Amino acid sequence: MRISTGQIFSNANRNMLENQSSLVDIQDKISSGKKFTSLAEDPVGANRVVSLKRELAQLDMFQSNIDASRRRLELEETTLDNLNIASDRMRELILQAANGTQGQADREIIATELEELVEYAAGLMNTQDAKGEYLFSGSRGNAQTYVEEDGRYTYQGDATTRSIQIASALYVESTDAGQSLFESINGEPGLRATGAARGAFDADSLEIGDKDAFAQLMRTTGDMSIEVQQPTPTTYSFTLRDSAGNVINDVNGNPLQDIAYDGTAVSTVELEGVTFELDLPIGASYPGDGEALKLSYEQPQSNILNEMMDTIEMMRNPTMGSEELKAQLDERFAMTLDQLDESQERLSESISAIGSRLNKLEDAELANTDFKLMTEGTLSAVQDLDYASASTELAKRKLALEAAYASFGKIQDLSLFNYIR
């Protein structure tokens, strides 16, 4: 084929330029360390890089969440440990005070120390984190957990805990609310009346024979409702139903249905483990056929601080040698020890729950670290340059450029004009 002189030069030129640009290209990659320096080279890889980097960013996020949760949980753990130690000391002191050989003066000294301990414990319950948030106030972190007024400590928080994400589908509670930690002492169970005729139930008349049986009963009936009927204009009757609408049987197994009353005497209701009186209305104050009131089970919770304050107050009252007072005091001591047990039991349950959460954090951290290593590996495989093959490639392209130079040098001085002078 015929070749024009221009072609010889432009082809040589083009080849050299192409070799040069491919050399620069590989050099670019080597200096950036990236497998591709534009999306065009690996569009799918570019997409994967975005999601892998997001995963890595999320793993970093999880790690910082784990760190934050761990700090908080460890602070909680330490605080609860200290509280436990304080409770142990309280127990010792109560045992000491309960010893019959102690005189009033000794009890006074013990009471003072107990008072100090209560204050110390309250201080622990009011622990704030480094940023001033109350640790045990639930979602009311701005509110001091326990506020003392007239010797009574009232819980100001709520029962909400905060969850934090520590892995892609794993959340952990990073706080505990004082409601469950400290409000651990079960008070006397009772019944609460609501509804139009709630006044008919007299709380003072409530007599609980067997707490467990009572609780068991209420657990099967749910809220009890009392229905009042007026079969004739002058007669009245009531029916006691459970929350599913079934008639409740009394302690002897007789259904409490259509029990007549006339408003002159109170009706006594005897149930499993509990009796109470109903003073149901008649006449003008009668609310009409149907449900007059509801009775629901309640069991108020208290905390060791208040119970201890009550005990301290009792200790300070001189017994003046009265056997009765002495017996009351002994009873109080025994109860306080039980309450301390209850409170400490809750504390140790919580401490072990915190421990297991810390373990969960640990596990998540390990898993995240593994996952991070794996993701980093994948990311590196997707985007990082293989230096070995890249340097081979560099050498190859360099050789090609040198060959282009050399061959150009060889042909450039070939010209017929050199021979025909």
Next chain:
Amino acid sequence: MSSSILSIGVQALNANQTALSYVGQNIANVNTEGYTRQTVQMSTQQPPVLGVEVTDIKRMTDMFMVRQVWADTSTFSSNEAYSQKIAQLDSLLVSDATSLSTSMDSYFASLQQVVDDPLFIANRELFLAEADSLANSFNSFDSKLRSQSDLVNTEIRSMVDSVNSITENIASLNVQIGKLEAAGQNSNSLQDERDLLVKQLSGYVTANVTSQDGVTYNVTMGTGQPLVIGNSAAKLDVRNSAADPTQIDIFMSNASGVEARVTNQLGSGAIGGLVQYRDNVLQPTISEIGRLAIVFSETMNQQHRKGMDLNGEMGQDLFAPIKTGQVTAHADNESKGVSTRVDFYNVEELTGSDYRFDVTGIDTYRVTRLSDGAKFNLDDMNVVTSSADLLAAEQAGNTPVYFEDTVNGTLQVSMDGMTFTLKGNKATGDSYLIQPTRTGAQLMDAELTNPKMLALASPLRVEPATSNSGNAEVTSITITNAEDTSPLRAGDAILPLEIVFNAPDATGQITYTVYDNRDPDNPVAMTGMENLPYTAGEPITFETDGYEVVLENQPEPGDRFTIEFNTDGYSDNSNALAMSDLQDKRLVNGFSYQDTYGQMLAKVGTQASNAEVAYTASRAVKISSEDALQSVAGVNLDEEAARLVQYQQAYSAAAQIISAYQTMFDSLISAVRS
């Protein structure tokens, strides 16, 4: 006959001298672009006269190859312009510094900080700063794309100017060459010049040359619009598009003043490549980023509004709400003063495409989705008879659907997450360009500046009673209505409430009743919420007040949960957690925010890689066709050197003829003299 020897010699001298001068011309122009080597054609004189004459100076070219080069140049230039531009976009997208995904990562990382510590003001401020910087990233990304779009438009303008000057030159060369040819003169260099101009023209548009008389070039462009006819050249003009004034269109007017829009009829060539890049890559990318901005802003806002801030109020918008897109009436529409708008009923269904609404006839309309060309005739769509039904159909996902209100003359079409509303006269042939997401990234803005107004807590608190003996616990509280008019926001939701579990019914199913507990001494069962069967994990829905509560595990009869406003519950992080969960939610038409971004990268990357392949291939094709032409038309110096020797020798020989003639003449004279 004796004079003929001299005459033969002279002719030979002349002929070879001419040949030598063209060898010289060839050598001189060895590096001249567009030069075609010329050879001198000699032939014997017509018998009986002896001698040689130069019959023609021939351009050694091949018209087929020339045309091939022109055609390949068009394709090459188109691919070159397209791939150069897309490479710029590519390098913008590939950079970590401008990556929106990285910005979103920092946004969510700082959101986690407030999840960890919702009360800490410094964290809240940091998060707001990140939200602001995310919005700025979107803005600057968008403005970079827009400035590239402006640049492309400027380039198109200047290329159109070049085309105009080239076509004028071709027309005037047509005239000059015609004159020279008519006078029998050599027009070779002008022809070279004209071919070069056509090649340059091919670089901008597809140029087809026809030449009926072999002298005059008639040039048509792309799909056949005449650019040059004999001595007259049509003029191209760049004006704002009638359909979309932010874009430019190319118009052509010929000598008789007839004007036509030719934007998409230029064939290939650099202008075509740029138009293609602008319409198929750049604008869709701007819309795509816009969609991401809209979905991000709106979904974040929706979640943020469901929270409670440090003032105990329901959350406001975190980002500036982007509720509407852009609609442009075609400049040539018959009906003027028509009011149009496009609103979003569900940003999660937006597609990122542009749409065109056409009035195809009397009471017949069509919506075309421009990304895939799908056509939706309103006749084939579901129709509803009230705007309330339209809303219901939108919420149920029964789209596309339309509603025509004949009383006030509005037409509403809902599809793909948006509602297009048109109020006014609808003249046949009118069209409207709907760009729902084009301006999204421009409009993104972090609106909230007060860290105390970050709504990170749940507005509701659901807690078990201390006397509960079952295992039931609250797993989630979901706000379903946080509109401005919602009872929760207005503060007139019925709260507190109490969920009380009842003894199992006859079938053994445990039930619950919800009480209005505003008077704790006299709770009133809520209508329709008495003795409902309880299933663990099923949401308990409060339709009117707009929220749901989910309980897990088994309760005992008599167990109760209270629902109340989360007064002072500022340490709660549940709404912040819900906001951070959005990162992995599939909110952008079935994909997460960052997946959408990644897909956009992959799409542009694929386009760029295809462009590069096409560029490389068309370059090779162009080089080979240029090579082929060069091998015919290009000057080879060795060849010319040989010719030089050849003609030099012939010239010397011819001189010898004259010298021989002189010797003969001298011999004759001396013979006569002696």
